[in-house]
Amino acid sequence: MDSTLLIPVFKKIIFFLLILPLFVGGFLVGKNYFAPTDTGAPPYVIEDLTPPDPDPFEWLNTWTRPEGPARVGLQVGHWKNNELPEELERLRGNTGASAAGKSEWEVNYAIAEETKNILAEKNIIVDILPSTVPPRYWADVFVAIHADGSTDRSASGFKIAAPRRDFSGNAIDLVEFITETYGAETKLLFDDNISRNMTGYYAFAWWRYEHAVHPKTASVILETGFLTNANDRKIIVNRPEVSAKGLANGIIKYLTSKELL
């Protein structure tokens, strides 16, 4: 065979090899083979994404009271105020009322101690607490004990209030019992000038502060009388045991009504 006859055949093969990549490339483009895998869009899959809880306080519905005897927390208003934690720093300087040589905390403390003595006789566990409430403090009853002050020396009477937002569902019952028994023992009149300082008391705000009551603690704040009023002082300063009896009786009635005594 004449080798010169092979030259056109070689030319055809070489031509075919040269255009082959164009066919293959066209086929792959048609199959989207060269489409970019990273489009710059954010990833669509987040493995551990759980939907938000529709009710953040739902866990309260299944809460059950710890076993054990009735427990009561008596907070001595303004006591050890300067030891308040950082989250309550702004209250450190709030030393409360003072009159006739008495600081409010001393009056509150005497009433708290006498109340504790009465309750302890009923085998109730009593915690005397300073301004700083232990984190999420739980008890069947929590009473913040205070005394009022006013530039108007004729202002007189006691006040009691439940939290503006009460998750225990029982604070209003506690208010009713103590209002009745405290008035009966002390003969002081009920003063209904309840302020936002009372219903929004810091120790009630467990959703805001760590050092606050547990949401299921039935909590109230009691203004025992006016430290700036001479007549009120005859009870709250001179006879703290009378105030204490009024407060303790209300707590006992409340605990009895809830079958905790």
Ligand SMILES: [Zn+2]
């Ligand atoms: Zn006070």
